Amino acid sequence: MxxxxxxxxxxxxxxxxxxxxxLGLVVVVGQAVLLSGCDGGSAGAAAAATAPTVQMTQAQSAFFATHPQLKVVWDHGVGVPASMRGFTSPMVGDPAGAATRFLEGIKDVLKLGDVGAQMKVRRVQRDDLGYEHVRFSQVHEGLSVIGAEVIVHSDRLRRIYQVDTKIYPDPDVSLIPSVTAEKALARGRGDFASKKTLRVSRGPTLVVYPWGSQKTYLAWTYALSFGEPGGSIGHWIYFVDAHSGRVLTRFNDIQTIxxxxxxxxxxxxxxxxxxxxxxxxxxxxxxxxxxxxxxxxxxxxxxxxxxxxxxxxxxxxxxxxxxxxxxxxxxxxxxxxxxxxxxxxxxxxxxxxxxxxxxxxxxxxxxxxxxxxxxxxxxxxxxxxxxxxxxxxxxxxxxxxxxxxxxxxxxxxxxxxxxxxxxxxxxxxxxxSSNLVYANESGALNESFSDIYGAACEFQVQPDGRSSYPGSQAGRADWLMGEDATVHSWATAGRDMRNPGSTTTLASGSQQPSRYHGVYWYTGTGDNGGVHRNSGPQNFVYYLLSEGGSGLNDGLPYSLTGIGWLDAARVAHRANTAYLTQGSTYGNARNAWISAATDLQGGSDWVTPVGQAFDAIGVTGVPAAVTEGFEGGTIPAGWDTSGAATWSVTTTHIEGAQAVRAGAIVDSQASHLTTTVNTTHA
Ligand SMILES: [Ca+2]
Ligand SMILES: [Ca+2]
Ligand SMILES: [Zn+2]
Missing domain, CATH: 3.10.170.10 (Elastase; domain 1)
Known part of the structure; x- marks a missing residue:
């Protein structure tokens, strides 16, 4: 869509x-994907590829036992890796063909059967580093799975190094429609009964329409177009539940010129x-x-x-x-x-x-x-x-x-x-590129990337106006959004990336969260699930990664050195265009920014500040090692043994939590292990 x-x-x-x-978006998709595995977070723990909180298949266990170098982030909703980095497979021949053969080799890990039938090349994108990213769309029993895709990444040495997924390996959906195409069409036609020029300009076609990882619909999709003599023009895209006849999503699109x-x-x-x-x-x-x-x-x-x-x-x-x-x-x-x-x-x-x-x-x-x-x-x-x-x-x-x-x-x-x-x-x-679905968390990330492009363009083109904050100067670059078009006196701007929840620069009711699931986090169904609200935390990540700083963000302490607005924009742009997929969430975003920083940083260290910036908004990822013996070794940053000497720790993943660094702790002295970051959210 x-x-x-x-x-x-x-x-x-x-x-x-x-x-x-x-706009009649009633869009779907958006159950939070629970992530674990390692992503090089600030804890700096040694990497391991296993993640025992995941119920791995035998094939997955065998695979990760022989690929300990991989950094893995799990999509718990479907039990497949959302991201694996650390391959060094030579890419032979054309990128699309090589990527397809690579997927054949790991199809059991991704719970795929016939890769040729389930994965259709959507786009091959070569980037400014000379890397290539092959995006595949998922097909289920011949039907497109809306929003589902896999990206296979290769570097300038033509080695496949990473795979990202957002897939539904075995969608639970009956493929026999109970509603005919004609009846589905009638639902849309009824909305435009008065249009004399109404015609079906595309479809109807059956597709698989996932609703988060829990629910999947069989849907009819089609387009209705009209161009009335009075100037009323429309191009409406419909998704109709092929079992109940309910309209899942519809939106208008095109005008002629x-x-x-x-x-x-x-x-x-x-x-x-x-x-x-x-x-x-x-x-x-x-x-x-x-x-x-x-x-x-x-x-x-x-x-x-x-x-x-x-x-x-x-x-x-x-x-x-x-x-x-x-x-x-x-x-x-x-x-x-x-x-x-x-x-x-x-x-x-x-x-x-x-x-x-x-x-x-x-x-x-x-x-x-x-x-x-x-x-x-x-x-x-x-x-x-x-x-x-x-x-x-x-x-x-x-x-x-x-x-x-x-x-x-x-x-x-x-x-x-x-x-x-x-x-x-x-x-x-x-x-x-990522085509983040414009609803819920993926929509919030989509909105945030747009604000990032907006701010970065200002810094590129206009004289620096940051010193005027919390005010602004006409035609000067700043961390505010929309300030040069704002006239009314009770706000300076539409959004504030430096201080998303500001009551000084923003009108009452326009405050955004600066922390994932924090103050001002929106949980309702309005605004496509709060896309213009919940973009705040990633906006703040961009600000922090650019400027650095230290302090408390909605209760979370942070301290980092920035890399400047331009390099931070390059990281964000690469995360968006190369690594994120349509259904990505904040957990995926952290991993994508880290992947992008890894590619771009050269001799510098950008991965650490990226991790620190995401820590600051409460998206911490999960330490890599699942079972670590600390005995005689170095205790990972953030951990405190209360003076005891012998430890082993097992991290577990807590449903719904993002800052997960707690878990079952075993030690020989019946003491306890504590950490400074142990935050769970409902
Ligand atoms: Ca400005
Ligand atoms: Ca601005
Ligand atoms: Zn927007």
Whole structure:
């Protein structure tokens, strides 16, 4: 399914933010995956590959007995490793074929049967280090398993070194639908009975639809499209339970558009950007179209194209293109929102290509189609969003992807500032890599990565404005989100990565947790399961990894040295694009950031501060060694024997706990072993 990411929650209790259009997400997926195994956490314990709290199969036990070098993180929901690092298998031949053969060799560990039938290559991605990541989608009895995948990673020496999984090896689901395709279709058709141009543009197709690791649905998926003469356009994706007929998920996606002709040249366009970004006159390379005798905000080399969605206004009546165009190249202050959009997408594409090595949001150089002055109805729209499911081969049209509202001038000015535009662009990057499902924990991580791209872009492009905190300066870089578009007086910004729960910079009700399951952690069903709230802890990880520092975070002591915003952004980007999968949770995120830091750190040590930053938010992973004898040896950091001399310790995994370093302790003196980190959460 395609993710749809917005900048703000559609929270009803926050009157600030208008209801979100075109979205009926009731999304699924999201039982927390319980993780154990080792991930190089700050305890620094010696690694071992076994994890006795997992009920391993005989094949798994045998495999790990002969592969003690592997660092393993378990997915307890399905009893297979979520991550294994430490292979050194030569990759022979093409990456997809070699990765497939590698999976054949470990299929028992992953509880797979026929790898060729169950794993379909989705994407082969080569990164800026020369590593290759082969992503497979899971197929069950010929049906796609939505959100399920495996990634096989190889390094620049063409050695397979790591495998990450989010799979459902044997989904418990009846594959005979009790609801016919026609009946499933009727559920969606009924929602659009008044649309004369309604048609089925895709499907219906049967798929397997996992709901966490506990429940799996057989579902019909299809798309309904319409384009009414009055301008109402829709492309709705449906997932309908094939046994009960209930709609599991539906969301709207595509709108049609035509571009300028190919008859023209790139030429400079000048204009003033938004006052909130300092209002300066800027020059971007736009497009002079000879056929239309007009200037457009379009750059095919930098992969951006700004459209004007303000088609109900008398000054922009070009419903055929919606493209912003004027009769000359000097726009002055005539449309500062669109000039800001053009200038910011120029900066974002330069940053992604030049610094992160990522070619436009899909890493394939796709033109980012950007809609300014967005509104569904003509009334003020106080948000911005990315709509992902635009690739519809049955519609011979150029769809639109990024949407930015004008605000109302009272609470918000046009939501086109650099951090907001980079945030939405980040949703596009995530969509084309990890594809984190936009609900619950995976959705919170998705949101957080977008804020990370937003902040990093500001630091890359704008003068440093951190010293103004907790205030902000127009067009200066900081740890706030959305501050340059914020007008109202009772908040400085929409989010605060430096202090997610701040009551100084944020409006009442906008506070986020800075700790996993900590204060302000959201457990309800609104906002797709709190995606705009529970992004706080990972935002804080990014802040800490960048800046370092020491103190208490919601009760957890921390102390670490930062590696700077840029290297921290590179780690985050790599975790997102190379290691995370659609259903990943915070535990997976820690492991992914550590994997990314390991790849990138060179002669430095970035793994330690990454571990310390995740410790600070209460996502500690689990010490590697399951049974360790400390006798005569060094006691791991954080442990205290109360003076006794002879010890062995068994770590166990506690259901629902993230900071797990407790367990059955055996010693010869009937004393006890304590640790400074022993926190469990319900
Ligand atoms: Ca700023
Ligand atoms: Ca900012
Ligand atoms: Zn967002």
């Amino acid at each position: 395609a993710p749809v990411g917005s900048f703000f929650a559609r929270s009803r209790h926050l009157a600030l933010f208008a209801a979100f259009p075109a 035509a571009g300028p002709t190919t008859n023209g040249t790139h030429t400079d366009v000048t204009g003033n950007r938004l006052a909130g970004e300092d209002g300066a006159s800027v020059t971007v390379q736009g497009w002079r179209d000879d056929t239309n005798s007009a200037w457009y905000l379009y750059n095919k080399y930098e992969n951006w194209y700004i459209y004007n969605h303000w088609h109900w206004a008398p000054t922009y009546t070009d419903d055929n293109t919606f493209a912003h165009r004027t009769a000359n190249a000097s726009w002055g202050t005539s449309d500062q929102a669109l000039i800001s959009l053009a200038n910011n997408f120029h900066s974002i594409q330069q940053f992604c290509q030049g610094v992160l090595g990522w070619n436009s949001f899909d890493n394939l150089g796709r033109v980012a189609v950007v809609n300014g002055h967005y509104s569904e109805t003509g009334s003020a729209f106080l948000n911005a969003f990315y709509s992902g499911d635009f690739a519809d081969p049955t519609n011979n049209v150029t769809p639109r992807m990024f949407y930015f509202g004008d605000g109302d001038g009272v609470l918000y000015n046009p939501l086109v500032s650099l951090d907001i535009t980079a945030h939405e662009f980040g949703h596009g990057i995530t969509h084309h």
